[in-house]
Amino acid sequence: MVQDGRRWLKSPINSPEDLVESDQQKGLEAPSIQKPYPSDAALVDLVTPEAFSLGDTSLVAALRERKSRRQYADSALTLDEFSFLLWAVQGVRRVSEKVPVSFRTVPASGGIHPFETYLVINRVENLDPGLYRYLPVEHKLLRVGPVDPEWLEKLVFACRGQAFVRKSAVVFIWTAVPYRTEWRYANEAHKGIALSSGHVCQNLYLACEAIGAGTCAISAYAQDAMDSLLGVDGRDEFTVYIAPVGKVAE
Numbered sequence: 001m002v003q004d005g006r007r008w009l010k011s012p013i014n015s016p017e018d019l020v021e022s023d024q025q026k027g028l029e030a031p032s033i034q035k036p037y038p039s040d041a042a043l044v045d046l047v048t049p050e051a052f053s054l055g056d057t058s059l060v061a062a063l064r065e066r067k068s069r070r071q072y073a074d075s076a077l078t079l080d081e082f083s084f085l086l087w088a089v090q091g092v093r094r095v096s097e098k099v100p101v102s103f104r105t106v107p108a109s110g111g112i113h114p115f116e117t118y119l120v121i122n123r124v125e126n127l128d129p130g131l132y133r134y135l136p137v138e139h140k141l142l143r144v145g146p147v148d149p150e151w152l153e154k155l156v157f158a159c160r161g162q163a164f165v166r167k168s169a170v171v172f173i174w175t176a177v178p179y180r181t182e183w184r185y186a187n188e189a190h191k192g193i194a195l196s197s198g199h200v201c202q203n204l205y206l207a208c209e210a211i212g213a214g215t216c217a218i219s220a221y222a223q224d225a226m227d228s229l230l231g232v233d234g235r236d237e238f239t240v241y242i243a244p245v246g247k248v249a250e
């Protein structure tokens with residue numbers, strides 16, 4: 001029944017008996033704040049938030065102009081612009097002593113951020129094309145692997161053939177690592193994860209408007225194909241949201 005899905009939009013808690021003891025309450029170790037990576041990995045430096053030089057589009061103007069943009073110019077994003085977009089979607093203001101809580105440019109339920117941000121880079125100045133992952137705590141990029149034309153076609157196919165993906169300068173792909181939020185909120189976690197993802201993509205929309213770029217949220221994708229392209233297991237980490245970005249075509 002289609003309507004069965006409505007349950008998922010609601011809070012599962014109506015009375016104290018509905019509360020499930022969380023792993024945090026059981027005293028289990030907190031999950032890591034972001035997905036680990038090899039200690040000897042060569043990380044890519046980004047422009048830091050203090051050094052952005054991006055003009056001064058007002059928030060009012062960005063809100064006024066925001067729309068889903070599916071046509072992109074052939075030009076590349078500068079490293080400054082790309083760094084700004086990454087910071088806008090997950091940038092860390094402060095890591096709390098109460099691990100795994102952190103405070104970022106976006107809110108998340110309980111201050112526990114369940115997302116990883118993957119980037120398919122096609123055209124960013126000074127960066128080799130490839131699949132990368134943003135490391136919000138370090139504000140750096142981790143290279144995950146190469147992408148070739150065949151891989152990119154698989155990506156378009158996994159986005160259910162939405163051809164505008166092909167023309168983007170960068171594709172943002174968010175996965176969820178649900179245990180981070182489940183550790184604290186048990187059966188209440190999942191609605192919070194879904195709601196939190198909207199904040200992330202809205203920041204991308206507004207940040208794009210501020211730099212003459214555009215994006216379009218994508219939730220119509222093939223789950224298994226996306227997870228397999230990213231090399232995630234589909235159970236403890238899986239794709240939840242996609243957003244191609246490019247400079248606005250004149």
Ligand SMILES: Cc1cc2nc3c(=O)[nH]c(=O)nc-3n(C[C@H](O)[C@H](O)[C@H](O)COP(=O)(O)O)c2cc1C
Nearest residue numbers: 066067068069070162198201216217218219220221
């Ligand atoms: C959760 C969500 C999923 C969406 N998925 C897609 C999608 O898969 N493909 C697409 O072309 N647009 C997608 N959109 C964009 C909507 O179609 C768009 O926001 C809507 O038509 C309103 O246009 P506007 O964003 O320009 O105001 C999605 C938007 C949201 C918020």
